[in-house]
Amino acid sequence: MNVAVLRPQVPFARGGAEIFTDRLVDELRARGHDADLVSVPFKWYPGARVLTQAFLWRMLDLDEADGKRIDIVVATKFPSYLVRHADKRVWLVHQFRQAYDLDGTELGQFGDSPEDRAIRRKVQALDRVALGEATRLFAISRNVAGRLESSTGLQAEVLPHPPQGLEFRCDGYGDFVLSVNRLDRAKRIDLLLEAAALDTGLQIVIAGDGPDRGRLEQIARDRGLDGRARFAGRVSEQELADLYARCLAVYYAPVDEDYGMVPLEAFLSEKPVLTTTDAGGPLEVVTDGATGLVVSPDAGELARAAGWLREHRDDAATYGRAGQILAAEVTWDRAIGRLLA
Numbered sequence: 001m002n003v004a005v006l007r008p009q010v011p012f013a014r015g016g017a018e019i020f021t022d023r024l025v026d027e028l029r030a031r032g033h034d035a036d037l038v039s040v041p042f043k044w045y046p047g048a049r050v051l052t053q054a055f056l057w058r059m060l061d062l063d064e065a066d067g068k069r070i071d072i073v074v075a076t077k078f079p080s081y082l083v084r085h086a087d088k089r090v091w092l093v094h095q096f097r098q099a100y101d102l103d104g105t106e107l108g109q110f111g112d113s114p115e116d117r118a119i120r121r122k123v124q125a126l127d128r129v130a131l132g133e134a135t136r137l138f139a140i141s142r143n144v145a146g147r148l149e150s151s152t153g154l155q156a157e158v159l160p161h162p163p164q165g166l167e168f169r170c171d172g173y174g175d176f177v178l179s180v181n182r183l184d185r186a187k188r189i190d191l192l193l194e195a196a197a198l199d200t201g202l203q204i205v206i207a208g209d210g211p212d213r214g215r216l217e218q219i220a221r222d223r224g225l226d227g228r229a230r231f232a233g234r235v236s237e238q239e240l241a242d243l244y245a246r247c248l249a250v251y252y253a254p255v256d257e258d259y260g261m262v263p264l265e266a267f268l269s270e271k272p273v274l275t276t277t278d279a280g281g282p283l284e285v286v287t288d289g290a291t292g293l294v295v296s297p298d299a300g301e302l303a304r305a306a307g308w309l310r311e312h313r314d315d316a317a318t319y320g321r322a323g324q325i326l327a328a329e330v331t332w333d334r335a336i337g338r339l340l341a
Contacts (some may be wrong), residue, residue: 001071001340003028003035004062006080008042008053013210015182016261019164020140021076024091027332038062041152042079045109048119050096054079054126074339075134078123082130089136091339092144092156094258098150099123101256107186128152138339141259143281157309165263166237168268169269170320171245173313176203177274177306178247180240180262183210187254190219191276194299195306197223199322202306204251207232207243244269249309249316256280264330267291267323272316274305291323 005028007021021037028035040057044050049270057079062070063086075081077093079275098109099120110116131137131154139145139156148156181187188208193216206229213231220229235243244250250266251274259281263273266283273292275282288294293309295301309316 001033002068003033003340004038004065004070004073005035006057006062006075006083007037007039008077008080009039010042013035013182016259017077019261020093020161023164024074024161024333024336027336031336032112038073040080043095044098047115050079050109051119051122051126054082054123056063057082058084058130060084060121064072071131075341078127081134082126084133087135088133089339090131090134090138090156091159091161092131092137092139092148094144095127095147095151096123097147101147107255121131124151127156131151136339141281142284143256144258144332157204158333160259160330161261161335162332163264163268163327164237164338166241166244166265166268168241168265169245170270171242173248173271173316174246175310176205176247178243178266178271179204179206179251180243180265181206181208181252181254183208183212183216185212187212188297189216191253191297191299191302192251193219193223193225193229195303196225196229198299199303199307201310202303203228203241205232205247207235207240209234220334244271247271248313249274249292249306251275251302251306252282252286253279253302254282257282259284263292263323264327267320267327270317270320270324272319272323274302274309276302284332285323285326289319291319291326294320 005025025035025037072087073085075090078096081090102108110120135211137156138159145156249272252262253276257280261284263285266273275286276297277313286292294304
């Protein structure tokens with residue numbers, strides 16, 4: 001089949017959605033399908049720009065390309081699912097959360113003006129129409145499916161996808177906790193830095209880059225974490241696999257995350273995950289005292305959990321191995337089989 005995978009793209013940004021869609025195209029091709037990525041640059045500000053972006057996708061003609069019929073389109077996140085197609089399948093990464101659960105928070109976009117309220121309502125109306133057109137509607141996690149149902153009344157099948165294909169292995173349980181993330185406020189890496197400030201034995205490595213890096217580095221300096229908090233920046237796949245292999249545990253506690261591939265990557269490296277009770281998607285795979293530790297979003301609680309793992313490395317290994325069994329069940333064969341059924 002000819003399959004177009006649809007992805008909005010913020011120029012120069014690369015995160016979980018980009019890794020997921022690139023890998024999806026590769027996996028479809030490996031199974032004999034002619035697959036390609038269709039992307040449109042995404043800018044959601046200022047003001048009504050978010051609607052302009054939605055209408056750009058709505059006007060795209062993806063029935064055929066260069067004389068070749070496109071059998072299926074697979075839309076992933078707002079506003080790609082606004083596209084029209086006879087067989088539009090949505091594998092939902094997330095809606096435009098600023099119009100939903102993030103509205104009114106520091107991560108929101110819309111103010112209290114009549115204009116902003118009207119734009120927010122229009123985004124919600126477009127979602128109900130466009131997502132309702134899907135011939136198959138999937139969500140990457142129960143968390144995303146739950147948000148979708150509560151906001152639109154639409155029900156999605158939960159279809160998790162595997163993480164990126166690193167050379168996962170375990171080389172032991174070292175002295176540092178690893179964070180793998182795009183550096184922005186929603187990923188809450190500052191909580192890990194504050195925990196390190198409370199526990200002088202806690203060493204951390206932060207892999208990734210993003211707009212919050214300057215603020216995070218300043219927090220590390222202000223808390224006197226030089227030598228105990230290393231900002232590795234963007235690392236190669238080989239370097240990332242090495243960090244996973246050598247760390248004690250992996251920290252992953254964004255605010256109500258959609259899904260998050262990091263816990264599965266940690267598990268495939270036989271490492272436990274440290275997360276919080278409000279992390280959202282990670283809680284679907286991280287179980288306290290089984291595959292990691294789940295604490296309240298408090299620096300002191302996080303510091304105590306990391307310290308406990310340092311003192312109980314055998315338990316850390318047990319949690320990691322339990323996670324590996326869970327992560328091994330999430331395969332591309334199963335996911336693509338359901339997607340194209």
